[in-house]
Amino acid sequence: MTTTPEQHSYLRAATRSAELESLIAAAPGQFRVLTGDRPTGPLHLGHYFGTLANRVRLQDFGVGVMLLVADYQVIADRDAVEGIPGAVLDLLADYLAAGIDPRRTTVFAHSAVPALNQLMLPFLSLVSVAELHRNPTVKAEAATTGERAMSGLLLTYPVHQAADILFCGANLVPVGRDQLPHLELTRTIARRFNQRYAADAPLFPEPEAVLSAAPLLLGVDGQKMSKSRGNAITLRDDDDRTAALIRSARTDGERTITYEPDRRPEVANLLLIAALCSDRTPEQLATEVGSGGAALLKSTVTEAVNERLRPLRRRRVELAADPGYLLDLLAAGNAVARDLADATLNEVRQRMHMCYQSVG
Structure with a gap:
C-alpha cells in the first residue's frame, strides 16, 4: 500500500525517535529537552501519563530539561488575563508534585525572559506568511477560536515556539504525532538561520522529535480529556x-x-x-x-x-499552601533562562552584524 508524505514523515520520525531513546539511555548529558504548558487550568490524568511522567523520566535519566510556563501564549486566543497568576501557581504545584525537581529541571516563564521573545524578530524574517498559514497546528488552533479573528500571536505561534526551543540549544522536543509539522518549522528556521548567517559555524542545532508513546485518554463524557471541556480527572481533585x-x-x-x-x-x-x-x-x-x-x-x-x-x-x-516557595523557584528558573537567552541573542546579533560599539 502506498504511503502518503505525512505517513512517510511519521514513520521516519518514529524510527529516529527509537534510535534517540537508545542514545539518551547511553549518554543523557548530550541532550537538552524543551517542553512546557500554557497556564490555562489544572493538569489532569491525560497530562500526567502523556507528558509529565515522561518529563520526570528524562530528568531522572540526567537529560537537561527546560520546562516552560507559556504565559504569553495564553493571550494568543483569549482576552482575560486576571486568572493567569493563580493558574501559574497551580501549574508549578502540579509539576513539583508529579516529580519535577527544580534542582535538575529549569522551570521558567515566557514573560520573564525578554531575550527569548526578541528572537522572534529575526526568526520571523526566515519564514513566509504562507508557511505560517499552512502549519497544521495554527489551523487547528484557529478552528477552536470560533468567530474570533485569529490574532497575530496565534498566527506566529510556531515561530514563538521555535524561539522557545532554539534559545536554550534544545536538541530534543517531546511531541505527539500531530505536532511533527510544528517541530519541522523550527528545524527549518534553524537551518535557514545557519545558512544565511552562520554558514561557517552553525549556531543552532536542528532539534529532533522524541515521539510520545502515551495513549490518548478520554474524559468522562467519552470525548478527548481536556481542561476546557470539564471532563477531566485533575491532579488536584480529592x-x-x-x-x-x-x-x-x-x-x-x-x-x-x-x-x-x-x-x-x-x-x-x-x-x-x-x-x-x-x-x-x-x-x-x-x-x-x-x-x-x-x-x-x-x-x-x-x-x-x-x-x-x-x-x-x-x-x-x-x-x-506555600506560594512564596513556588514563586521563588520560578524566579530562580527565570534567572537561568535569562542568562541562556541573553547569550543566545548576543550571538545572534554578532552573526547578523548587529553588535554596535561607540567610536572615540
Missing part, C-alpha cells in the same frame, strides 16, 4: 471528587466487561486508566471485572486512580 467523576463516566449497555477499544471505546478507556494507574494491562483488569459490570468497573478505576495519585495529591496540597 478522592470524593474523583469518585463522583468516574461514577458519571459513560459506558455502554453490555454487562460483561471486555477490552475492545474500537467497539467499546468508553469501557476500554476506563480499563486503560485503571491499568496505567496500577501498572497492569487493560486485558487483565477486564478479566477480573468480568460480569461485574459497569459498577464494579467504575469502583475498580476509582480505587486505582486514587491510590496512584494519593502521594502526589498530598504533596500538592503542601506545595499549594
Whole structure:
C-alpha cells in the first residue's frame, strides 16, 4: 500500500525517535529537552501519563530539561488575563508534585525572559506568511477560536515556539504525532538561520522529535480529556471528587466487561486508566471485572486512580499552601533562562552584524 508524505514523515520520525531513546539511555548529558504548558487550568490524568511522567523520566535519566510556563501564549486566543497568576501557581504545584525537581529541571516563564521573545524578530524574517498559514497546528488552533479573528500571536505561534526551543540549544522536543509539522518549522528556521548567517559555524542545532508513546485518554463524557471541556480527572481533585467523576463516566449497555477499544471505546478507556494507574494491562483488569459490570468497573478505576495519585495529591496540597516557595523557584528558573537567552541573542546579533560599539 502506498504511503502518503505525512505517513512517510511519521514513520521516519518514529524510527529516529527509537534510535534517540537508545542514545539518551547511553549518554543523557548530550541532550537538552524543551517542553512546557500554557497556564490555562489544572493538569489532569491525560497530562500526567502523556507528558509529565515522561518529563520526570528524562530528568531522572540526567537529560537537561527546560520546562516552560507559556504565559504569553495564553493571550494568543483569549482576552482575560486576571486568572493567569493563580493558574501559574497551580501549574508549578502540579509539576513539583508529579516529580519535577527544580534542582535538575529549569522551570521558567515566557514573560520573564525578554531575550527569548526578541528572537522572534529575526526568526520571523526566515519564514513566509504562507508557511505560517499552512502549519497544521495554527489551523487547528484557529478552528477552536470560533468567530474570533485569529490574532497575530496565534498566527506566529510556531515561530514563538521555535524561539522557545532554539534559545536554550534544545536538541530534543517531546511531541505527539500531530505536532511533527510544528517541530519541522523550527528545524527549518534553524537551518535557514545557519545558512544565511552562520554558514561557517552553525549556531543552532536542528532539534529532533522524541515521539510520545502515551495513549490518548478520554474524559468522562467519552470525548478527548481536556481542561476546557470539564471532563477531566485533575491532579488536584480529592478522592470524593474523583469518585463522583468516574461514577458519571459513560459506558455502554453490555454487562460483561471486555477490552475492545474500537467497539467499546468508553469501557476500554476506563480499563486503560485503571491499568496505567496500577501498572497492569487493560486485558487483565477486564478479566477480573468480568460480569461485574459497569459498577464494579467504575469502583475498580476509582480505587486505582486514587491510590496512584494519593502521594502526589498530598504533596500538592503542601506545595499549594506555600506560594512564596513556588514563586521563588520560578524566579530562580527565570534567572537561568535569562542568562541562556541573553547569550543566545548576543550571538545572534554578532552573526547578523548587529553588535554596535561607540567610536572615540
